[in-house]
Amino acid sequence: MSVTPKILVAGSYGVSTRYVVDRAPAAGETVIAARVGTDHGGKGSNQAVCAARLGAEVTFMTALGGDHSADAARALWRTEGVVAVVEEFPASPTMSGAIVVDRSGENCITVGLGAMADLTAEHAAVTDAIAGPGWIAVVQNEAPVEYTFEVLRRAKRNGATTILNPAPAFAPDQLDESLWDVVDFVLPNEHEALALLGVAGDNRPGDAEEIARTLARRTRSTVVITRGARGAVISDGVTVEARAVDAVRAVDTTGAGDTFTGAFAVAIGRGADVGDATDFANRAAGYSVRHAGVINGLPRASDLTPIEWRTP
Template sequence: MKIAVVGSYGAGLTMRVPKAPGPGETLTGGEYAEGPGGKGSNQAIGAARLGADVSLLTAVGDDAFGAAARRLWMQERVDASHVIIGERPTMVGFILVEPDGENRISIAPGASDELGAQDVQAFAENIAAADVLVVSMEIPEEAVVEALRLGRTHGTRTLLNPAPARALPDEVWSQIDVITPNQSEAPILLGLSPDHALSDAELATLLRHRTGGAVILTRGGQGALLCSADGIEEIEPLPVEHVVDTTGAGDSFTAALAVALSEGSDLSSAARFAAHAGAHAVSIAGVIPALPTRAQLPSITIGTRS
């Protein structure tokens, strides 16, 4: 099973705090740590840990964070031979984590903003050879658009993790086979106001009408909704005894979903497998330590691809 990933890499600078400060407020008592992050890299590592043959396209700076990233990808057996070395510093994300595990993140994109359509075109052979192409949106729109276009051209199943959410060009929607927004991202993708009155099922249905593919709307502790040609199915939440850190849950979910789909699992079974990966991630502090191995998750059910 081969997975190609187009997305970001960044260093995560995390502070665990008693509470998030308000405007003009300074608080002490936080605990600081730094480590690798970026949705593309996280998803690539997550898929590799689950046994996939993964190639990654991203951009990093010619700096210590970029060098650390290359060492990490080698250690995790991710093919990073196409990674771009940009002129700007490696992307950095500042993360505040509260005691209940909720997080607030601010990102300085740096080198990630240098990833362009021509870089994606140079990655076309990897996309063509993959069973699933995973694209996330911490990179320029032109790179997202070109990756999805090439996926469709080469007949590779495309999985878009639309984070951070923003409006997409009309021509992109038909190139998405599976899209995985959360509850806050879905309305943004649809151009709705924050005070919209639509239910999660209605949001998922509208997104499905735009893509013609499948929508998996993730809902945190409420599980997920799968909207496909077979209708709407609720993916039940999994009990987690103690939520430690939600930062990497979405990336863990996406990586596991891609792996399951690349192995031929049906959408429902793949979403349930991904839910186990997401639940595992929230029980462990830090993103990379929280990404599960195959032995830490139940077996994937292989069904008819839908």
């Protein structure tokens, strides 16, 4: 399809410090990293850059502090062709994170929200000037929930299709049932899906297919649960479908979920049905995990095998 998707991403930018280790430290243990590096990060920024590289027209709403990281962020977005709408908080630092990557490519992440924590629902008002019919609006959970939910409400009211990537996982007391009236797609991993259901891992309601169906009914949305090397599961609350992925050797899984979300938004914006959108997003994520570092692993359209889109 020749349609250029129009995508609004509202979310975080941060600078991440990446530590490559043989294994992640246990509680109370110190581990020496084999390699250390810094990179652009933040789930929202990663998703915005991914969507832009895959050919979308992207506007990114975020918050920055009064530091050199803010300058680096603006340079990144200029290079990648992302239109940035920035709330500036000079007294706060720009968001930052620490990423520990072990020899299998798995990661654990700690984030300091910095300026992102200063956002309020009032800052979401700019959504009205951006998202409308034909737009895809994407949010995550690295900003205050009142801001995130207000972006969704305004985007949906204005006729946009909305995507919630509930990462990091929501706490049960963060959620308002009215949120589900303004969400079209929910893209969690398995841990995040269970968190949305308010259950612990050892009390899970069956297998991934049943979790997807239960969550879709709860949220009244189309749910796509990402499962890494095991593919993804899609449910609209009635039907359930598993989508497989090609086996790849993972070097670094950091940013795979962001890549999936950005690519999924692009596919939906081009009119793909949810199955094709999931397949395209899985291919993008598969490309991502074969590369060290997040920005380095975000694919361009030429990096991915084309697929024939099917419309819903």
